[in-house]
């Protein structure tokens with residue numbers, strides 16, 4: 001990194017990232033490609049300005065200055081009433097109070113369970129070479145209420161499902177020179193026909209799964225949200241109305257070997273010396289599963305690359 005005052009103990013690359021986080025004016029420089037006020041040429045501010053000018057020229061990765069694309073997921077929850085076997089009773093009334101106490105005292109009981117008892121990676125079509133959808137099974141039903149979630153009083157299973165590796169791309173765009181102003185974020189869910197097709201297939205797959213003979217003893221009955229699985233329009237309408245994101249956002253600083261990628265395979269920002277990016281923004285696509293583990297594995301590798 002050229003110029004700039006360094007804090008002892010910080011590697012120059014991590015130092016720039018730290019200062020971008022901590023310094024609103026510097027972030028404003030990052031936002032608008034201007035050197036920071038009070039930073040002569042050759043300092044961090046100018047350096048960041050160069051970065052943005054470079055991004056601006058790439059076009060493909062930044063449609064306009066500071067307009068960065070990202071990839072997200074849409075998911076939906078499907079609830080089925082079942083005859084027995086859920087955790088519904090454990091999360092209501094006196095039982096809930098006892099279970100909270102049990103957790104506080106002994107760190108045991110239903111409160112130690114993860115959100116999903118079972119997670120499945122499935123192929124919605126048998127001819128696919130690898131899974132294209134993820135299903136998570138929660139052994140209760142619940143309804144959101146303003147700032148709360150109310151557990152259903154009946155036994156239920158909820159399937160949280162989504163189509164993996166979406167092709168729809170959203171974008172974030174800086175709206176104002178004020179670095180504290182909120183960005184415009186548009187996930188652009190279900191923009192491509194491929195994503196709509198695969199999302200419909202995933203939902204139908206989950207519903208077929210609940211109809212399997214092995215689960216007949218639980219007598220599963222679909223309990224919402226209100227969707228007609230026979231109708232593609234109804235499924236897509238349900239996704240738009242009731243769906244949400246699984247927060248696996250990535251791709252604003254795509255890694256690649258091509259000149260249009262923001263970072264190279266060693267995480268170095270193209271066209272800028274001494275600057276690397278390491279978070280899920282460098283993933284060129286969402287992975288098939290969740291992103292937290294891959295982010296940590298990538299961070300480990302990034303540390304090795306920076307220290308090498």
Ligand SMILES: Cc1cc2nc3c(=O)[nH]c(=O)nc-3n(C[C@H](O)[C@H](O)[C@H](O)COP(=O)(O)OP(=O)(O)OC[C@H]3O[C@@H](n4cnc5c(N)ncnc54)[C@H](O)[C@@H]3O)c2cc1C
Nearest residue numbers: 020021022246247248249278279280281290291292293295
């Ligand atoms: C509600 C939710 C639920 C999720 N559930 C799961 C899950 O169950 N399993 C899973 O695998 N993934 C899950 N994810 C996704 C996962 O958390 C992310 O993919 C992962 O954390 C991304 O890591 P990252 O390092 O790219 O970004 P982050 O973890 O977001 O790290 C960015 C860091 O930068 C810091 N930062 C940002 N701006 C500044 C600033 N100006 N100054 C200083 N510091 C700053 C933040 O404080 C943060 O520590 C979930 C995400 C959300 C939001």
